[in-house]
Amino acid sequence: MNLAVQVGALRMQNPVTVASGTFGYGVEYARLLDLNQLGAVTVKGIRLGPVRGNSTPRTAEVASGMLNAIGLQGPGVDGFIAKYWPFLKELTVPTIINIWGTSVEEYAEVARRFDAVEGVGALELNVSCPNIKEGGAQFGTDCKLLSQVVAACRRATRLPLITKLSPNVVSIAPYARAAEEAGSDALAVTNSYPAMAIDVETRRPKLANVTGGLTGPCIKPIAIKLVWEAAKAVKIPIIGMGGIQDATDAIEFLMAGASAVAVGTANFYEPQTALQVIAGIRSFMERKGIQDVREIVGSVITDR
Amino acid sequence: MLEELVQILANERDVGAYFRLTLHAPEIARRIQPGQFVHIRILPMRDALLRRPFSVFQAAGDNVSILYKVVGKGTAVLSRMQAGDQLGALGPLGHGFTVPKSAGEKPLLVAGGYGMAAMYLLAQCSPRPGVVFVGGRRRVDILCEQEFRALGWDVCATTEDGSYGHRGLVTEPLVAELRRDAKGKRLFACGPTPMLRAVARIAEDFDVPAELSMDEHMCCGVGVCLTCVIPVKSADGWEYQRTCTEGPVFDSKEVLWEVPR
Ligand SMILES: Cc1cc2nc3c(=O)[nH]c(=O)nc-3n(C[C@H](O)[C@H](O)[C@H](O)COP(=O)(O)OP(=O)(O)OC[C@H]3O[C@@H](n4cnc5c(N)ncnc54)[C@H](O)[C@@H]3O)c2cc1C
Numbered sequence: 169m170n171l172a173v174q175v176g177a178l179r180m181q182n183p184v185t186v187a188s189g190t191f192g193y194g195v196e197y198a199r200l201l202d203l204n205q206l207g208a209v210t211v212k213g214i215r216l217g218p219v220r221g222n223s224t225p226r227t228a229e230v231a232s233g234m235l236n237a238i239g240l241q242g243p244g245v246d247g248f249i250a251k252y253w254p255f256l257k258e259l260t261v262p263t264i265i266n267i268w269g270t271s272v273e274e275y276a277e278v279a280r281r282f283d284a285v286e287g288v289g290a291l292e293l294n295v296s297c298p299n300i301k302e303g304g305a306q307f308g309t310d311c312k313l314l315s316q317v318v319a320a321c322r323r324a325t326r327l328p329l330i331t332k333l334s335p336n337v338v339s340i341a342p343y344a345r346a347a348e349e350a351g352s353d354a355l356a357v358t359n360s361y362p363a364m365a366i367d368v369e370t371r372r373p374k375l376a377n378v379t380g381g382l383t384g385p386c387i388k389p390i391a392i393k394l395v396w397e398a399a400k401a402v403k404i405p406i407i408g409m410g411g412i413q414d415a416t417d418a419i420e421f422l423m424a425g426a427s428a429v430a431v432g433t434a435n436f437y438e439p440q441t442a443l444q445v446i447a448g449i450r451s452f453m454e455r456k457g458i459q460d461v462r463e464i465v466g467s468v469i470t471d472r
Numbered sequence: 473m474l475e476e477l478v479q480i481l482a483n484e485r486d487v488g489a490y491f492r493l494t495l496h497a498p499e500i501a502r503r504i505q506p507g508q509f510v511h512i513r514i515l516p517m518r519d520a521l522l523r524r525p526f527s528v529f530q531a532a533g534d535n536v537s538i539l540y541k542v543v544g545k546g547t548a549v550l551s552r553m554q555a556g557d558q559l560g561a562l563g564p565l566g567h568g569f570t571v572p573k574s575a576g577e578k579p580l581l582v583a584g585g586y587g588m589a590a591m592y593l594l595a596q597c598s599p600r601p602g603v604v605f606v607g608g609r610r611r612v613d614i615l616c617e618q619e620f621r622a623l624g625w626d627v628c629a630t631t632e633d634g635s636y637g638h639r640g641l642v643t644e645p646l647v648a649e650l651r652r653d654a655k656g657k658r659l660f661a662c663g664p665t666p667m668l669r670a671v672a673r674i675a676e677d678f679d680v681p682a683e684l685s686m687d688e689h690m691c692c693g694v695g696v697c698l699t700c701v702i703p704v705k706s707a708d709g710w711e712y713q714r715t716c717t718e719g720p721v722f723d724s725k726e727v728l729w730e731v732p733r
């Protein structure tokens with residue numbers, strides 16, 4: 169039985185990774201699960217320099233999901249390389265590094281810096297974070313800027329590029345195509361949805377940042393539709409994510425057209441989720457007599 | 473740190489909205505240090521997904537117990553669970569209290585409400601008994617006084633409405649004690665944030681060391697999500713540190729109560 173998939177030049181032993189920002193830098197979960205069983209480890213977003221992030225409260229629980237406005241707290245490229253890379257580079261599975269910037273030049277510079285680091289699996293361009301004032305979603309909701317970011321990173325590195333698209337657009341197809349044409353090797357669909365919650369006792373927003381990103385099982389049906397639409401628009405592979413809790417959720421994403429999937433919010437309440445998803449995909453394939461997981465990709469039947 | 477499915481052995485009302493939960497959790501019981509917590513997945517909660525953090529109150533043999541107050545969705549569901557039901561437990565988590573090493577220092581514990589729960593293991597491990605200052609709004613908020621007395625500790629209770637012990641704030645008898653003699657005293661506190669802040673100020677005034685167990689909202693409990701951060705002094709001014717990982721116990725001198733501009 170084959171579970172391995174190719175995401176551009178990135179080979180994954182199985183189609184399951186973790187979503188950026190929900191798995192730290194891998195090392196935090198290493199005592200709870202064997203990271204080398206994953207398809208890849210994806211780390212929290214990194215820009216050139218260190219970032220303190222937003223004030224607290226930074227998250228709020230909502231029905232079947234949560235809001236977050238962390239504000240991309242992180243150690244910067246040098247801090248990441250010094251503190252976390254020595255651990256990650258020893259893994260047998262690839263690391264996907266999620267990167268961002270506040271200008272096209274910064275994205276490219278971060279990409280260039282990681283190009284010089286031996287052993288990086290791929291770069292994921294976060295052009296879709298709703299929680300920072302500059303950068304983030306602004307690049308993901310303007311096709312021209314998106315093309316510029318992807319093209320600049322393409323020139324800066326030979327590493328596989330995964331462009332992580334924003335869900336907050338009228339139609340995802342033009343953005344998917346813009347990323348593909350600018351040289352992206354793959355897409356990640358999707359990031360969190362801009363959202364808000366209010367504490368009625370205090371009349372204050374539950375997040376210090378007022379608004380945040382909605383994630384978890386409540387966004388899954390919306391994410392499935394976006395993956396399905398993006399998959400029809402491009403030839404490059406897609407990593408699907410949004411609310412995955414079990415193998416059935418993951419298989420839905422594969423059928424919608426994703427070549428791989430990422431487990432996000434579920435890590436917070438069930439750190440074993442990604443491993444359970446891998447085991448569940450395997451037993452689904454056994455039950456259905458499927459030899460190769462790639463047979464599932466895009467296999468949804470839409471004609472009645 | 474490990475994850476296990478644990479069985480509820482008992483889950484009974486203590487007083488008012490407070491419950492005592494006993495779990496069969498041998499691996500966690502063996503490893504727990506004073507001031508550490510467990511992150512509990514309350515399986516019957518349906519649309520509320522996140523785990524809930526609770527200090528370990530007591531640990532004996534294969535069991536750990538938790539003393540909790542019903543305040544919202546999760547704790548309400550938890551209070552209806554019964555012996556034989558299962559919970560997901562992740563723990564022990566966090567950096568706990570520094571257990572005093574010699575009998576030279578006299579520990580003074582300061583607790584508000586369920587903050588008492590975080591203090592028992594510390595009192596039990598301490599090489600010498602000290603005083604627990606426990607405060608609450610009303611009589612029902614004064615928890616487990618007898619258990620601390622049984623360890624040979626003095627308990628000084630205060631209630632805001634005067635229904636039990638001294639009337640006033642828990643910090644008042646603490647200040648009186650330090651005025652008598654602050655030398656060789658070491659403070660440990662767990663409770664509502666305004667109380668912790670007052671304890672930090674008192675520790676500074678009397679120049680005594682203090683460790684505070686901070687209460688912040690948490691998602692992952694293991695350091696990956698960066699929900700639970702508080703501003704803490706650092707080499708280059710200040711930084712956000714994680715209550716679940718660098719904390720929940722912090723040195724009071726390091727905690728910044730507001731984010732610097
Ligand atoms: C390190 C630590 C130790 C704790 N130890 C104890 C203890 O021993 N006994 C006890 O009764 N309580 C303790 N708490 C507080 C306890 O975690 C909350 O009361 C509980 O999470 C409330 O859940 P809920 O679903 O009933 O409330 P809801 O208000 O419905 O919860 C909504 C969300 O807010 C979070 N939340 C609400 N209040 C708090 C709070 N005060 N602290 C952290 N998160 C909160 C919940 O976890 C949840 O994510 C501790 C908290 C921390 C951080």
Ligand SMILES: Cc1cc2nc3c(=O)[nH]c(=O)nc-3n(C[C@H](O)[C@H](O)[C@H](O)COP(=O)(O)O)c2cc1C
Nearest residue numbers: 187188189213236294358359383384410411432433
């Ligand atoms: C707390 C938190 C932090 C996140 N941080 C990042 C980040 O740094 N970069 C990024 O591209 N996405 C980030 N995301 C988005 C996730 O990677 C993922 O796209 C989203 O959560 C949807 O998947 P889920 O519903 O399974 O969580 C974050 C999400 C959460 C909940």
Ligand code: FES
Nearest residue numbers: 693695697698716
């Ligand atoms: S709760 Fe996730 S980092 Fe502390």
